[in-house]
Amino acid sequence: MFRNPMVSPDLLGASTGAGFGAALAIFIGASYYTITAFAFISGLTAVMLTYLISRVSRIKTTLSLVLSGIVVGSLFQSGTSFIKLVADQNNQLPAITYWLMGSLSSVKNRDFLLVLGPVLAGLVPIILLRWRINLLTVSESEARSMGIDTAKLRFAVIVCATLITSASVAISGMIGWIGLVVPHCCRLIYGQDYRRLIPSSALAGAAFLMLTDNLARTVATSEIPLGILTSLIGAPVFIALIVRGGSENEA
Template sequence: MERDECYPAWGSGRGGAVSVRRLSLIAGLVGLLAAAALFSLTLGRFPVPAKSVADILLSQVWAGEIRWTRYEELAVLNVRGPRVLAAMLVGAALAVAGASYQSLFRNPLAAPDILGVTAGSGFGASLALLLGLGPLAVQAFAFASGLLAVGLCFALGTLIRQQSMVMLVLSGIIVAACFNALLSILKIVADPVDVLPVITFWLLGGLNRVTPGAIPPAFGLILASLAVMAVLRWQVTVLASGAEEARAMGVRIGLVQFALVLAATLMTAAAVGLAGTVGWVGLIVPHMARLVAGGGFDRTLPVAALLGALFLLVVDDICRSADAMEVPLSIVTALVGAPLFALLLYREREDIA
């Protein structure tokens, strides 16, 4: 997998000045995301007019005449606000992590769970739920267990004395299988009336449990990981062209690979700890980003983050508006993502043939 001929290099060189088209694309996506976030804050069983939402948000910056009710303010700031922020954070994190893995492994089917981080996080969160711990503890357990899973992947490669990307992926399959088996044991011993349904719904993904206090830790980890990826964006673009070209241009391949895997892992673990297991976002959004922005990782990175945030925000709106009972995120992402991915594969069939 050092050089997969079935997956051509995306972009080349170190790039030049940011084009007007790219800036226009990013600005357009930012505006669309802001509009979608404002609309999302109006949705719910207790509708809030868009003007009231805007007034409430502006009141956090400077004082003005109050033209809204206390219930509207609580709904926007304490309930929907954290949920909208979490949807954008999780969507951006999973999309960028997916783009990173696809560039690193030169494989269009690589996703954020390729190294077992999703399986590990799912086990950690389920263990916290089985122990009856609170939301922040569930997030912490999920994050720590996800990091443990990836650490075991690297340890297994070291034990076998083989640190290639192929061995890392194979180690991820082994570790994920082990954590899935442990998760099955937790489901067996969990109380089928009180605990098992909670674990099941958490594993399906959802943002209904997000609290304001859960946002800052996840935001800090995702932002720090994104900063690492931004620093390495040119090296990753060159590395996608092949190891020989990267060495010729002075790229420290081992260091870049390790830093990128670590950053993507931190992102994924933080996202899973916040929202549970959410599939398809890290698989299809990078394809969409490359389709509109071009192939290089430096071009894909900001567009993938914005598209991922927008995609999951829209999906979450559907989940909490489609029925009286909230639909888990993974169900809707699969229903939307599967046909969309088929369409993307059809458009790119010549590139991956």
Template sequence: MNARQHYQAERKRRTGLLLGMLGATLLFAFLFLFAGRYPTAGFRFPTDWATNEMTRSIFLRIRLPRIVLALLAGAMLSASGFTFQMLFSNPLVEPGFLGVSQGSAFGAALMIVLGVGSTLLVQLSATFFGLLALLASYLIATRFRFGGWLLRLVLSGIAVSALFSSALGVVKLVAEPTKDLQDITFWMMGGLWNASWSQILSILWVVILSMGILLGYRWKLNLLSLQEKTSFSVGMNPKRDRIILLIVATVGTTVTISITGLIGWVGLITPHLGRKLFGSDSSTSLPGSMILGSFFLLVCDTIGRTVLATEIPIGLLTSFLGAIIFMIILSLKHQEGKA
């Protein structure tokens, strides 16, 4: 087999695997529609679909939007995590890296404490402060006089993250303990229980656009993981492309977590799994990671809403399962030299 045929065959194999995973995820999403605690706990196909308004409402207005949100949020968080990892050439990076998560958390908490009832304003505030954290990290990094550009960004991200963490602590201190503090705590643990079609529609175009841009850059992300001078020498404009992709990934993340709350580990763990399955070439490992992110969040949410009578916050589950998967991946044989 010559190089052309081999490359063609490998591409076909990867595309087949991608389509297979996508099909499996959609199949599970359909099956999980029947998982829940109504009318009784477990998998139940509704026999009174045509006659019972309550049944239809639970399936179409509660479970379905929740599943759609899990798929969307999983793909978006995974795509952002993957992008951050490539841009910083570091497989241990995720969207919270430049203070984005803490900034968003502060923005959401601030609106909750100010008694703003509008979900949209909480979303906007979370997005605004997430972006502000990114901008602050970037500007502070340009003022640092220590280390290379990536190290300076890492250090300024740590500082900005700590600043927003302490500001969040102050907000929690003054929060009304019986309602606001609980809302903030639940938001920080993440959850899809509030998912509604109107919420999904409010973020849909931003999320689709962000994912579209990141997918468009899927092969060029490889080049941006190299040293800047090298990517420049092969015809890239690394500074411009890095800024574009950082903004896109951050906006996608903050808009998503503005309605799901903080959901950690998806953006860290699924890119690792994606690279294990598809190799390091981001042209297939990025879409692969996005499908895995959707699947991971779908499974976590289904467990969270079905296993106990009370809901388990999804952020707790993603952290718990994510940490276990992470340890397993890094302990597998033949890991040397594979990122």
């Protein structure tokens, strides 16, 4: 997609956007469902902003996407920080902080049904398009010369990925690292072909999340927020990948 294996789903600002939406909703004292809805919509808005900025930019598509993703991400991040600053310190601030750390503890069956729609709407097309996504890994000119409308395909993938990310983050909060580490591990095991990489990453990511969540609930007497654990496990795995990957690529 970005011709760079080191990117993660948050690159375009979906989860920082969702984080801001949730913080805002908690700040104005919204109900549980409104928080979810705010997070979801705010995540979509962030990516839409990123995409629009990159469209009007005169720089190359992928680079401008990455740059505007960083800018939009930090914009929403500072928004979140500001809300934390002005929020009520006794109940709002802890609620926001806890939400941002990510957890599945308050997720109920009804939430599952709530996000099933957007997640499937994103997941099904991505699975069906998975051969074509391979062609986004070669240069823009090559892909176009092979008959691919790269702008359309890239847009479709961004919309789908954003739907999935925003919907998931809306009910779970920000659980980092899985989106970066799991696809990377799958790449090492199953190779670069997205025909295998996409289904395997989706399944392995879900499995890893379940495993970590079980740990989070059982290791200590009170539940550890999931986001902390995934980073704790994810970071060393990622360091190992950088060290290994480095020597591999120099060949």
